Amino acid sequence: MSMFNYYMLTACTLLCLLIFYVQRECWFFIWKLRGWRGIMEQPILWLLLFINLEPNNVMLAVKRCRKYFKSPVAVIVGTRILLYIDDPDTMEAVLTAPECLNKTFLQNGFFANKGLLHAKDEEWKIRRKQLNPTFSHKILLSFFNTFDAVGQEMQLQLSEMLLQAKAHKISFEALEDLISRAVLEVSCLTTMDTATHFTRSDTKGITKAYRTLMEISALRTIKPWLQIDNIFRWLNEEIYKKCKRCNKLVEKFVIDMVQRKLDEWYAKTQMSNRETKINIVKELKNSNNIAGINNPDGNNSNDVTDALVGGMNYSIPLVNVDSEHKRIFIYQLFHLAEMGELTLEEIVNETQSMVMVSFETVSTSIMNVLLCLAINREYQNELRNEIRQVLSNVSTQEPQHQHQQRTKHISPADNDNADDFHLPLVMENLQQMPYLDMIINESLRLLTTVPMNIRNVSKDIQLHIAQGKKQQRIPDIDKLHDSQNVIKNKRIVWIPKNTLIAMDTFSMQRDQSIWGPYAEKFYPKHFSKEYQECHARHTFAFIPFSKGLRTCIGSRYSIYVLKIFLIKLISRFDFDTSTCLENLEFVEGISLKLRQSKNIEFHICPYTQQK
Ligand code: HEM
Numbered sequence: 001m002s003m004f005n006y007y008m009l010t011a012c013t014l015l016c017l018l019i020f021y022v023q024r025e026c027w028f029f030i031w032k033l034r035g036w037r038g039i040m041e042q043p044i045l046w047l048l049l050f051i052n053l054e055p056n057n058v059m060l061a062v063k064r065c066r067k068y069f070k071s072p073v074a075v076i077v078g079t080r081i082l083l084y085i086d087d088p089d090t091m092e093a094v095l096t097a098p099e100c101l102n103k104t105f106l107q108n109g110f111f112a113n114k115g116l117l118h119a120k121d122e123e124w125k126i127r128r129k130q131l132n133p134t135f136s137h138k139i140l141l142s143f144f145n146t147f148d149a150v151g152q153e154m155q156l157q158l159s160e161m162l163l164q165a166k167a168h169k170i171s172f173e174a175l176e177d178l179i180s181r182a183v184l185e186v187s188c189l190t191t192m193d194t195a196t197h198f199t200r201s202d203t204k205g206i207t208k209a210y211r212t213l214m215e216i217s218a219l220r221t222i223k224p225w226l227q228i229d230n231i232f233r234w235l236n237e238e239i240y241k242k243c244k245r246c247n248k249l250v251e252k253f254v255i256d257m258v259q260r261k262l263d264e265w266y267a268k269t270q271m272s273n274r275e276t277k278i279n280i281v282k283e284l285k286n287s288n289n290i291a292g293i294n295n296p297d298g299n300n301s302n303d304v305t306d307a308l309v310g311g312m313n314y315s316i317p318l319v320n321v322d323s324e325h326k327r328i329f330i331y332q333l334f335h336l337a338e339m340g341e342l343t344l345e346e347i348v349n350e351t352q353s354m355v356m357v358s359f360e361t362v363s364t365s366i367m368n369v370l371l372c373l374a375i376n377r378e379y380q381n382e383l384r385n386e387i388r389q390v391l392s393n394v395s396t397q398e399p400q401h402q403h404q405q406r407t408k409h410i411s412p413a414d415n416d417n418a419d420d421f422h423l424p425l426v427m428e429n430l431q432q433m434p435y436l437d438m439i440i441n442e443s444l445r446l447l448t449t450v451p452m453n454i455r456n457v458s459k460d461i462q463l464h465i466a467q468g469k470k471q472q473r474i475p476d477i478d479k480l481h482d483s484q485n486v487i488k489n490k491r492i493v494w495i496p497k498n499t500l501i502a503m504d505t506f507s508m509q510r511d512q513s514i515w516g517p518y519a520e521k522f523y524p525k526h527f528s529k530e531y532q533e534c535h536a537r538h539t540f541a542f543i544p545f546s547k548g549l550r551t552c553i554g555s556r557y558s559i560y561v562l563k564i565f566l567i568k569l570i571s572r573f574d575f576d577t578s579t580c581l582e583n584l585e586f587v588e589g590i591s592l593k594l595r596q597s598k599n600i601e602f603h604i605c606p607y608t609q610q611k
Pocket of ligand 1: 128354358361449454544551552558
């Protein structure tokens with residue numbers, strides 16, 4: 001062996017030893033989790049990852065590897081472990097562990113990454129406590145009229161779209177656009193107390209900008225190197241510029257809303273609390289990075305200041321901040337700022353994050369329900385019957401004078417059953433629609449809006465991890481004691497700090513061992529009382545809003561919007577499509593998107609009872 005070869009061999013051996021030393025905790029974890037078998041599996045996993053790594057999506061690649069390996073799959077990536085889980089037992093262990101609260105560096109790719117959604121450790125705990133009251137039951141009930149009114153407008157807009165559509169055909173994207181605008185309008189009204197009338201029109205393209213930013217956020221999450229501005233610009237200048245444009249637009253939009261609300265707030269509190277007012281204004285003007293909302297340019301100040309000084313022309317409803325119970329999100333933020341618990345920069349960041357997260361997830365969920373119903377018309381008809389039944393009961397119980405007052409503006413030509421459709425919905429109506437609950441749940445199960453959750457382990461911990469064979473579906477409530485076997489399958493495993501845990505909710509909610517033979521079908525009975533009594537399920541088997549410590553703050557809010565919007569749409573229109581469930585392919589981003597959405601068309605007809 002020549003000297004050169006000898007040196008090379010020594011250098012390679014030393015390098016391998018060094019890598020092994022740096023990765024020692026990871027190897028120890030793999031060995032603890034799966035024994036020698038796990039260690040032997042690593043090179044095969046790397047190879048499979050390499051083969052499946054298109055388009056550079058590590059998560060998707062790990063998911064594909066899962067086909068060949070037993071759950072949970074753990075793979076060493078650099079100096080960290082990526083643990084992929086898709087069973088309810090381990091999900092429960094992770095989601096209830098205080099050490100697994102934080103998001104990972106991957107989620108920094110999110111464009112509005114400075115709010116509750118991304119807060120860490122103690123900061124998250126404080127912020128969550130501060131914001132919980134803004135989603136209380138009382139507050140949500142006070143939003144009902146808003147949900148109803150915007151739902152009504154959306155119904156009207158869809159009727160108008162149909163008048164112009166050829167053969168009642170509306171593309172998936174056009175319907176998605178209408179629904180997104182309506183949901184964004186609701187979101188601005190309820191979180192910001194600001195009217196935008198987006199359901200009618202969105203001339204500035206705010207909704208589109210948000211949707212584009214979500215797509216780019218997904219890209220930057222699965223390709224984290226795009227989070228470095230220069231690399232992003234270098235690799236894809238076109239998308240980079242688009243991202244910059246959209247960022248400016250939504251930044252200006254949010255700051256403008258905050259500014260207006262702030263002005264109103266000052267006007268209201270001027271006499272009583274002048275000192276606080278001056279502090280907030282000073283902070284607003286002094287802040288150079290008020291909207292640290294991931295401007296890819298890294299240069300935030302000019303546009304932001306312009307927006308603060310200039311401002312767009314949105315009509316703003318009268319503020320009612322007097323009511324003790326009315327802790328609308330933006331007023332709660334101002335209230336916290338007054339108490340010195342929040343800076344103005346934090347207000348803007350929280351607002352941006354909340355507006356964005358509330359609108360994107362809800363509109364995606366509504367589209368998914370509509371698609372499921374259009375594909376499965378029999379369930380759609382059953383739902384429509386339930387809705388009409390409840391609404392007609394309400395209309396017959398309504399006093400005559402109220403009825404006349406309410407329907408005096410409705411043209412008789414508008415619809416055969418116009419009266420029913422214009423009834424403002426109340427909580428009791430929603431409680432009388434169990435089938436609607438089943439439809440929404442089944443759709444959230446099958447087309448999981450947020451398909452994957454990733455968490456970072458902030459401290460070494462011990463977790464109960466389900467191993468090997470997955471939990472068997474328990475066929476009968478009487479055999480619940482069988483669940484003891486499940487516990488035997490769990491093992492306490494020590495997980496090192498900085499492990500990334502990918503929780504695949506999408507796959508878990510379609511798992512046959514949990515959901516039975518119709519796991520991959522749209523089968524609303526999964527959520528009927530009788531079915532659930534006979535087929536007990538793990539409490540973490542269905543978690544569309546996540547669960548445990550960091551569950552979605554807007555889950556009840558979303559359910560109300562979903563229900564009211566669906567009532568408005570299904571009672572009035574009949575949805576059909578030629579697409580079938582088996583043909584749908586999904587793009588896993590932050591929220592679930594369909595690969596072929598451009599090719600999907602809805603055939604929508606105004607519903608008449610004779611049908
Ligand atoms: C159908 C609609 C929705 C779905 C499926 C959904 C789903 C989720 C999920 C899965 C999480 C957990 C994310 C994680 O742990 O990484 C989450 C968190 C969150 N969601 Fe939602 N969400 C929806 C609607 C909303 C709405 C309407 C709002 C606000 C009005 C909202 C605000 C939030 C916030 C602020 C968090 C972070 C909570 C925290 O970290 O404490 N979501 N959501």
